[in-house]
Structure formats: structure tokens, C-alpha cells
Amino acid sequence: MHRYQAIIEYDGTDLHGFQIQKKDNTVQKLLQYTISKILKEKIKIIGSGRTDSGVHAWGQSAHFDTKKKIINIGKFIQSLNFFLNKKFISILEIKKTNLSFHARYSAKERIYEYIILNRFASPSIDTNKAWYIRKKLDLNLMKKASQKLLGKKDFKTFQASNCYSITSIKTMKKINIKKIDKKIIFHFKSKSFLRNQVRSMVGCLVYVGQKKWSLKKFENVIKSKKRKFCAPPAPAHGLYLLKVNY
Secondary structure (H helix, E strand, C coil): CEEEEEEEEECCCCCCCCCCCCCCCCHHHHHHHHHHHHHCCCCCCEECCCCCCCCEEEEEEEEEEECCCCCCHHHHHHHHHHHHHHHCEEEEEEEEECCCCCCCCCCCEEEEEEEEEECCCCCCCCCCCCEEECCCCCHHHHHHHHHHHCEEEECHHHCCCCCCCCCCEEEEEEEEEEEECCEEEEEEEECCCCCCHHHHHHHHHHHHHCCCCCHHHHHHHHHHCCHHHCCCCCCHHHEEEEEEEC
């Protein structure tokens, strides 16, 4: 048995998330079908984590096992992309790894990116690629608020009701917020995240940036550990799985 890791980029606009579903097109479903077809054997794809419907990825990581060694990886990637590009999925890299590697459980860090387009004019190019907010956001206030999310703490406030994680305690290693032209770009780094956690945190930070909430209010929302006090989650289309580190 041979194990391979794949790095995958995709536009999630017309995809129903990563996890396989019977009726709808998902990243996992399309990858499994295409790789199985080319290798002529049943392949199972294991991803580093699930992304929801509408969420994009610059660098999703996954692995699969195959009975035969892939001789020409470059040609294999080219063949996969011939079919997958039509669904806005691209295989960026495939490399052979050992059988102890696991795309999900071997991950040491996951980095998510969230993009907000903050300007008066509505988007054309960035439609479904960023969260459009017309009202000017206070970048410095959001940066100050983001510091309250760092470290090991209970993120239950930001946990979706359909999240089945064993614990809501996570360690946020790093948060970076920067503005490039009219875009505000968030980077969140942690070993793992709860379902909807990033989008919920961004939604709350935007409330601070819009001055709907004070820093103290934001801190109290975190401490409450109650989902009902959380701001509405940021839209899925502004979220990207940027990178998975092992």
C-alpha cells in the first residue's frame, strides 16, 4: 500500500463543502471519483478538516492510499486537473508519504484566512470571494479585540450548534489583521478549530469594528460561553483554508 498527500485549491462557491454527500457535489466526492477513475481502483480521500458550503481553500491537505505506486506524479496531477478544473478544483501538489502520515491527525497547525472588502462601491470581481461591508471599520479596535482571543481558552461562544467536537477548549496561537488597499485580511492560526469558529469570531470582531460593541462587551461575550450572545457569523464566501502545517 502506498500513501500520498495532496495539496488542493478550490473555489467553494458552487460546492457543498468538503465532506462527501450523496446528492451534492463536494470536494471529497469529486476527488474520490476522479482519482478512482484514473487509478482504476476505489480510493478514499481523508481531508485535514471539513470546510462548509461556500468556503474556499488555497491549501487544503488530504491523503489517500493506493495499491500501486504512482510512477509519474506530474502526469497524474495533469490528468486530475483536466477533469477537476471544470469544477474549480486544482491539485497543486502530490507527494508520496509514509503510512503513519494522516492529513487530519498529523496536523500541527491550521491557518485560516478571512477577507473583508471594506469600501463604498459594491464588488464585481470579488463577488463570492470576500465579505462586502460598506461602512468603514475601525481596524485598530478590531486588532485590540483580537488579542482577547489569543491563548488557551473555552471558545464555546463561537461553536456552532451542529459541532460535535469533544471539547470547546482550543489554543489560538496567532491572529493577524492587516489592511491592503480596501481589503481587511484576517489570519487565524491554531492546531484545530470548532465548526463555525472562525466565521463567528470575525462576525464579533466586525461588531467591534462597527462600534456596535465595546471591547468590554466583546470580552464579556467570550466569557459567557453562550452561543446566543455571539454576533451573526461572517458569510462563508469570505473564508479560506490557507495552509495546514505538519
